[in-house]
Amino acid sequence: MTIWTIFLFFGMGWVSCDDTHPVSSVTTVEVEAEGWGDARPEDVHKILLSVVECMESKSGVTIGKPLRVQPTGGPMVLYKREPDGGYRVCLQVSGRYWSQLIYQFSHEVGHILARYQPKPGPQAWLEEAVCEALSFQVLKSLSKSWKKNPPFESLRDYSRHLMEYAEAMASRCEPVKESGLSEWYQSNREQLEKGHHDRPLIRVFSCHFSDWLEENPELWKRVPDLGKGLANPRETVIERVNRWTTGWGEGELPWARKMLEIFKKMDGQADNGSSKSQP
Numbered sequence: 001m002t003i004w005t006i007f008l009f010f011g012m013g014w015v016s017c018d019d020t021h022p023v024s025s026v027t028t029v030e031v032e033a034e035g036w037g038d039a040r041p042e043d044v045h046k047i048l049l050s051v052v053e054c055m056e057s058k059s060g061v062t063i064g065k066p067l068r069v070q071p072t073g074g075p076m077v078l079y080k081r082e083p084d085g086g087y088r089v090c091l092q093v094s095g096r097y098w099s100q101l102i103y104q105f106s107h108e109v110g111h112i113l114a115r116y117q118p119k120p121g122p123q124a125w126l127e128e129a130v131c132e133a134l135s136f137q138v139l140k141s142l143s144k145s146w147k148k149n150p151p152f153e154s155l156r157d158y159s160r161h162l163m164e165y166a167e168a169m170a171s172r173c174e175p176v177k178e179s180g181l182s183e184w185y186q187s188n189r190e191q192l193e194k195g196h197h198d199r200p201l202i203r204v205f206s207c208h209f210s211d212w213l214e215e216n217p218e219l220w221k222r223v224p225d226l227g228k229g230l231a232n233p234r235e236t237v238i239e240r241v242n243r244w245t246t247g248w249g250e251g252e253l254p255w256a257r258k259m260l261e262i263f264k265k266m267d268g269q270a271d272n273g274s275s276k277s278q279p
Helices: 041-059 098-113 124-148 155-170 178-192 199-215 217-227 237-245 253-264
Strands: 003-009 026-032 067-070 087-090
Touching (some): 087 098, 098 217, 124 155, 124 237, 155 199, 199 217, 217 237
Parallel strands (some): 026 067, 067 087
Antiparallel strands (some): 003 026
């Protein structure tokens, strides 16, 4: 069975969630040659390359390991790494639904950039929300870049559909103003921490984080920080945000403080100084 492979070179940082696998300066993308419906695997391949290039460029890191992509069994990225350290990315797509392909794949690559853990703890929803926001931003970014430089010519006109899809997916939740996020979390905390991801609920926070990424693109470079430290079964959302944001630079600190301000009011830590761990 033929597998389409290409190499991406970036002179940036590297990300790995498993130190037993050495990381190189090369990211490879391999696409299974069957199971894509009426979509040609070479076209799928070119589109996925466009996604990886976009995300590595924005985050400032190179994954540095093979991404082996199959059209069924997901969407998810397997925690168990392949013998050479590669990642198995399982999607759930068929046919030339390019927006859906990008949406699913970019979300799973987001987990790789975030250095996902096998036991993420009760605040796993936060990483899910961030990865969802990344997928929105990738769709919006490619909707612009493809107008000038599409992976293949027919995508030049298709590019407008990427923005439409991003907006459609973002609308699949009850809108909550930023000023209402504290109350939203308080009302939905138990459901968020169950471990079974309620995507429409999580998407509420994703929409806001997507807006923050647009306001400050440097936040992309803080996605790998999600993998810092280890979760524990009793980790609070304040502890999770602190684990993620400790050590952020001055340019990103306002966003760290914004998240802490949203969550601390209802997490029972408003007056105990927990937010003061930020420099």
